[in-house]
Amino acid sequence: MQQRQPGLLQRYLHWEEGLTLAANRLSRKPWVRRFFSAISRLGNGWGWGVILSVLLLIDGRAAVLPIIWMMVTTFIGTGLYWSIKRLAARPRPIEQCQRIVLSEPPLDQFSFPSGHTLHAVNFTLQILFFAPMLGWIAVPFALLIAASRLILGLHYLSDVLVGAVLGMLLATFALAFRISLM
Template structure:
């Protein structure tokens, strides 16, 4: 067999591997959601999720504008526009894939924060946390002690709150990273 020619994978075998992965991912999601049963972690992750709706990122962007003034206007406008691109990208993918959220597929998933829509793939919160986090860090690295934990809390909140699977979060982060890279190349 040539190293340059891809090996054919039988559909049944691929389906078996995908099925095994999806079962594992459902188990991981369920275990992450158990954290949600404790009052304090539930409150922390719910707050992170709420702030990840936009408020937290607006506050951080305003902090950058307050410190840097006019020099920060263009990067913050690019960040704002990239947020719009992110919304278009993730809504298009969500509508095309139609992957239902864990709470719609597993009765053991407990939810205390209402989802923004019915589909889970990819995680828009994680996409924006990655996109905005990278752009803010590129402009103001000294905010890393605020931005990195906040972005990680927003991303992990999606699984803890039972709103997303691991692959939703990972793909959201990858798309957010791509959007941030493109946005930074414009500056």
């Protein structure tokens, strides 16, 4: 009998697990684990709060409406990714591969999509629109948050990519809506 070849999806999932494992191996270096754990904790909201505070210091009262707008999209984004997480119910990498070393406790049970990445991309795109002078800090911060999800063993690449796409769509629709109101 002829043995059946794994399908494209199975090959991708195998490749993605290998990539996640390779990224996670970086966390075995204590300084890498500490650095990305700090980035992850800052990505919980504190880092964005600091950046928005700087925006408030720079632009004063003119920054209030953009900050409120970003907070509204944060609530919408949270509802969006929680709904998708419950529907998809994708297990975290640690549940699928015992070689993953979890460096930070997950904030919730499921992996897909990455809420940290969704918020990072949403905030970054809006910051680039409202305060491009802060892009030099927002863009690298968002990229580090996305990388932290893999390195800390919390997410697969597809979780991060879909989180980024959702964050981009959320920011794009929010900015288009805001512009239409002006």
